[in-house]
Amino acid sequence: MMVQEQLAQLNKISGVLGACLCSRDGKVLACNMPEIYEPETLELAARLIAEAFMGIESIREDVSEMDFIYQDYLCIVRPVGDARLLYVICEPEVKTPIVKLSLNVAAKKLAFVPMPETVDEGSAGGTSAQQVSGAPTRKPPDDSLGHQALTDSETLDPAAVTTVMKAIQDQLGQSMGESVGKIIVDTALDASGVNREAPGRTELRIALNELLNKALANVMGKPEAVRWLNELLERHGLARKGQ
Amino acid sequence: MEYGLLAKHIRALEGVTGVTVADAEGRCLAREDCSYPGGLAAATVLVMNHAAQLAEMLGLGESPHVDFVCGLTRVALIGNANTFVAIEYAWPADSDRLAAETVGLLAAYR
Structure with a gap:
């Protein structure tokens, strides 16, 4: 009421x-x-x-x-x-x-x-007021993807990175609209200093965490977003071997 | 259109602290003292297109401009069919006045 x-x-x-x-x-x-x-x-x-x-x-x-x-x-x-x-x-x-x-x-x-629509599906036994309401305290960006998730190689395949970013863009586009998805991905890449022709591991990890913690978590829920992104990286050869 | 000149002209309006001019595809055509690192041109076009659709859907009338506040920055978004402008301005400048003056400049430069 x-x-x-x-x-x-x-x-x-x-x-x-x-x-x-x-x-x-x-x-x-x-x-x-x-x-x-x-x-x-x-x-x-x-x-x-x-x-x-x-x-x-x-x-x-x-x-x-x-x-x-x-x-x-x-x-x-x-x-x-x-x-x-x-x-x-x-x-x-x-x-x-x-x-x-x-x-x-x-x-x-x-x-x-x-x-009810915003209850965090990942929490059992009740959620805090902050989780269910989107209360105004923001958590600082963290390494939710995990430092271990990305390959050890410092030089990454640009084509694989482009494909992964396009998949993220499409995922965001499904609920936010194609153009918003593109802006969000482009902004994360630019803000993290990712060189699109020779993407570096560190910069890409920052960009992926940025996307994971904000936009992807918003549209998919955090646990699902982490699982989805890890599978995506693995599928395109960007995951660390043995993960 | 002399986009650089247009940007300088809008920047000279009272209260304006930064200007970004974009085309209908969201490409940045000119910037003057814009404090945004990037993406404002594309976002301007996206928001203005959505504003036009919203007006049509809810019957809100014509000539939209959109104001938003980020931190201490105030920005007004204005556009016509082909050219869009994001104006950073300082309080107490009035966005209605800035929108009207910018529309006039856009028409003059066309």
Whole structure:
């Protein structure tokens, strides 16, 4: 009920037409929007908003606000923890500071409300509030892939690396859209300093961990993402022998 | 179009601290003091395309621009059919004004 209460509170603000909570992979989790919108339309809108948000997040991690400003209406989006987004549709003459403040407050409250769709499937015997809600504390990137997972060779086959990166791009593209998947992979490679013609082991490991800990974990869940990525590396001869 | 000149012209607008100009394919055409290491051109096009689809789907109206905040940086994304611009600006500059002025410059340079 907490979620619906928050959405209803937002809808009470003069000029706000509707509010919606969705997951980062574009699924509507709770909605209080005008009835003229079909559920399918709202699903598609949530996907577009989530992809746009993640497109920006792929180049800079700390996106705290995103506003779509049109002639007739505004769409104001805020992140709710690491896993969800909250947005409202408003008339242009709305008191924007009030709406933004209310949205920020609602987003902070909702970050601590568990949603079944975001429960970490890997945990038995209950999950912590942080895991289920995407609460705002971020873990620093860690070596989840494992230093042992990649081959010992310092020079890697560029074609194999390209194939692996394309597979990651496609995997991300299935839930985020092809173009977002490409941006995320390209950004991780560039940020880690991977030379695409002669990829180095260290740089590639940084890039893979970056992708694993953020985008892949987001769309697949961490345990599944680790298993999938290790199999992918093995299949393309990039895994350490004997793994 | 003289993209470098366009970028310099937009950079000179009051409150603007950095500019990236992109084509419809997301390639960077010009940069002026942009603080983003890379990927902003592609992200701009992606977001603006999604903004246009969102408007059509929900009936939100025309002439979208998108504002986002990363840390202390504010960025406004503006575009027409072929050219997209990401403008980093400093508070209290108004993104509505910057969007309107940028649209004017895009038309003038076309």
